[in-house]
Amino acid sequence: MTSDVLSFLTEFVRHPLTTGAVAPSGRTLAGRITTPVPRTGSPCVVELGPGTGAFTAPIHRLLADGGRHVAVEVNARFVRRLARRYPSLELHHADATELGALDLPPADAVISGLPWTVFPAARQDTILDAVRDLLTDAGTFTTFAYVHAAWTPPGRRLRTALHARFEEVVPGRTVWSNLPPAFVYHARRPIRRSLEGVPVGAAPGDAGRGLVRETGPRPG
Numbered sequence: 383m384t385s386d387v388l389s390f391l392t393e394f395v396r397h398p399l400t401t402g403a404v405a406p407s408g409r410t411l412a413g414r415i416t417t418p419v420p421r422t423g424s425p426c427v428v429e430l431g432p433g434t435g436a437f438t439a440p441i442h443r444l445l446a447d448g449g450r451h452v453a454v455e456v457n458a459r460f461v462r463r464l465a466r467r468y469p470s471l472e473l474h475h476a477d478a479t480e481l482g483a484l485d486l487p488p489a490d491a492v493i494s495g496l497p498w499t500v501f502p503a504a505r506q507d508t509i510l511d512a513v514r515d516l517l518t519d520a521g522t523f524t525t526f527a528y529v530h531a532a533w534t535p536p537g538r539r540l541r542t543a544l545h546a547r548f549e550e551v552v553p554g555r556t557v558w559s560n561l562p563p564a565f566v567y568h569a570r571r572p573i574r575r576s577l578e579g580v581p582v583g584a585a586p587g588d589a590g591r592g593l594v595r596e597t598g599p600r601p602g
């Protein structure tokens with residue numbers, strides 16, 4: 383067992399609801415969820431719930447030529463491990479619900495490892511609103527869902543909440559080799575809100591409705 387797997391399992395036993403999984407994500411899932419990281423320029427990439435760093439490592443590699451890598455993690459032990467391993471990572475020991483208060487620059491990509499299905503609806507909404515508001519117009523939000531949980535009420539609620547905030551929400555192919563099997567949601571074109579909470583440019587009565595591609599996860 384690698385030290386990351388052991389550390390993850392230990393934190394799952396200590397904090398099952400925030401850790402949300404028994405093992406870190408595998409390499410294939412990490413490769414899929416980090417595809418939106420821009421390869422050139424000085425992009426800003428924000429990672430939510432990095433844990434032991436399954437997505438942190440590929441993001442770091444992709445940003446080798448420059449850019450800003452910000453991570454927000456609530457678990458103090460994970461924060462200490464990440465700080466030792468990635469000294470240049472801009473690490474916030476914070477709850478992702480505080481994302482809007484962290485004074486971050488507009489993000490080109492937000493990549494989430496958060497355990498959405500254990501979150502109450504209000505927490506999902508607060509974090510997703512902050513993600514939408516942080517992204518540039520061309521920015522992308524990627525997050526993953528476990529196949530077994532995607533069609534439970536909290537899993538369906540996440541999908542609906544994504545559709546309410548992004549014009550395009552596309553589920554990727556299932557990664558069957560992941561433990562447990564999972565797929566990535568690729569959410570693009572954030573729907574901006576007016577002060578009244580209605581999507582900018584929408585007809586009256588369209589509040590909360592995105593232009594969506596309603597498809598299930600594609601088989602791997």
Ligand SMILES: C[S@@+](CC[C@H](N)C(=O)[O-])C[C@H]1O[C@@H](n2cnc3c(N)ncnc32)[C@H](O)[C@@H]1O
Nearest residue numbers: 400403406407431432433436456457477478495
């Ligand atoms: C399912 S694990 C994913 C870890 C890693 N990204 C991976 O895929 O292996 C969820 C991570 O989100 C963190 N987390 C849970 N709730 C959080 C919150 N409200 N704010 C920030 N991090 C949170 C947990 O501590 C844990 O590191």
